[in-house]
Amino acid sequence: MPRWTEQVKICSRTGLEGSxxxxxxxxxxxxxxxxxxxxxxxxxxCTHRNVQGCLATKQVQRSDEDPTTIEVTYRGRHTCTQAxxxxxxxxxxxxxxxxxxxxxxxxxxxxxxxxxxxxxxxIFAFExxxxxxxxxxxxxxxxxxxxxxxxxxxxxxxxxxLLESTFENHFTESFSPAFISPATSESNPFCLSACYLxxxxxxxxxxxxxxxDITETFxxxxxxxxxxxxxxxxxxxxxxxxxxxxxxxPDFFSSFELPCTST
DNA sequence: GCCATTTGACCTAG
DNA sequence: CTAGGTCAAATGGC
Numbered sequence: 001m002p003r004w005t006e007q008v009k010i011c012s013r014t015g016l017e018g019s020x021x022x023x024x025x026x027x028x029x030x031x032x033x034x035x036x037x038x039x040x041x042x043x044x045x046c047t048h049r050n051v052q053g054c055l056a057t058k059q060v061q062r063s064d065e066d067p068t069t070i071e072v073t074y075r076g077r078h079t080c081t082q083a084x085x086x087x088x089x090x091x092x093x094x095x096x097x098x099x100x101x102x103x104x105x106x107x108x109x110x111x112x113x114x115x116x117x118x119x120x121x122x123i124f125a126f127e128x129x130x131x132x133x134x135x136x137x138x139x140x141x142x143x144x145x146x147x148x149x150x151x152x153x154x155x156x157x158x159x160x161x162l163l164e165s166t167f168e169n170h171f172t173e174s175f176s177p178a179f180i181s182p183a184t185s186e187s188n189p190f191c192l193s194a195c196y197l198x199x200x201x202x203x204x205x206x207x208x209x210x211x212x213d214i215t216e217t218f219x220x221x222x223x224x225x226x227x228x229x230x231x232x233x234x235x236x237x238x239x240x241x242x243x244x245x246x247x248x249x250p251d252f253f254s255s256f257e258l259p260c261t262s263t
Numbered sequence: 264g265c266c267a268t269t270t271g272a273c274c275t276a277g
Numbered sequence: 278c279t280a281g282g283t284c285a286a287a288t289g290g291c
Contacts, residue, residue, distance in 0.1 A: 028268055030283055043282070047267090059282090 001055075001076045007063070008070040024078060026058065038064050046080055054080035 026044035033040045039062035046054040056078040063069040 027266090031268095031270075032281065035280060041281085
């Protein structure tokens with residue numbers, strides 16, 4: 001049975017923590033305390049298991065080191081109708097560009113692709129969660145030290161609030177003005193934090209700044225500003241972005257609004 | 264009443 | 278034997 005792991009960065013402000021919507025509907029069937037882990041592991045199976053015999057399952061566990069990161073281990077592929085639906089909902093070049101680096105297995109029908117394919121709903125989840133390739137995690141944390149949180153839970157009931165506050169403060173203090181565009185001054189900086197560290201997430205960064213810059217950024221990765229976030233260009237795999245990559249087309253963004261705006 | 268979640272019990276691989 | 282994974286009754290929300 002195919003098995004692979006994602007790391008999902010959560011945005012506690014959105015309240016989506018816990019749902020971890022990946023486009024599929026899951027039913028929780030168990031939870032276990034894992035030896036040596038601070039947080040219990042949740043066990044989920046596809047809601048359509050009984051009706052359609054879909055054997056996909058996933059395990060969800062919050063990371064010890066960074067409680068804002070959820071490790072999601074998928075097992076088995078979806079055979080239910082929602083998998084078909086999700087496969088049709090997004091341009092195929094997205095799948096090609098983003099899928100191949102995300103997983104340890106060579107399975108072709110992988111949730112991250114399906115998640116991204118799911119629009120517009122998938123886009124919103126895509127903006128509030130942070131999925132990273134496991135192998136890149138350390139590199140990202142080196143570049144974004146403010147993404148690493150001290151282990152401060154000590155049983156506090158207000159852990160999430162505390163984390164959110166810390167996260168937000170780190171961001172408002174750490175981002176340069178060049179990164180936070182004046183044009184998006186009403187946007188909550190924390191929303192920028194939810195726009196991400198890998199290639200997929202950098203797209204969101206660019207969405208928040210200037211759509212017209214997107215093409216330039218992707219087509220001329222050596223032309224960067226002094227914004228530290230753009231150093232992430234080194235993490236981009238040029239092959240991930242085909243010339244017709246949808247995010248290069250400003251029209252792609254006209255179909256939805258960015259949800260992370262302050263009230 | 265239906266469905267999802269919770270949680271202690273049970274199963275099983277190592 | 279132990280830890281991880283699953284089952285299923287109890288519980289709660291709608």
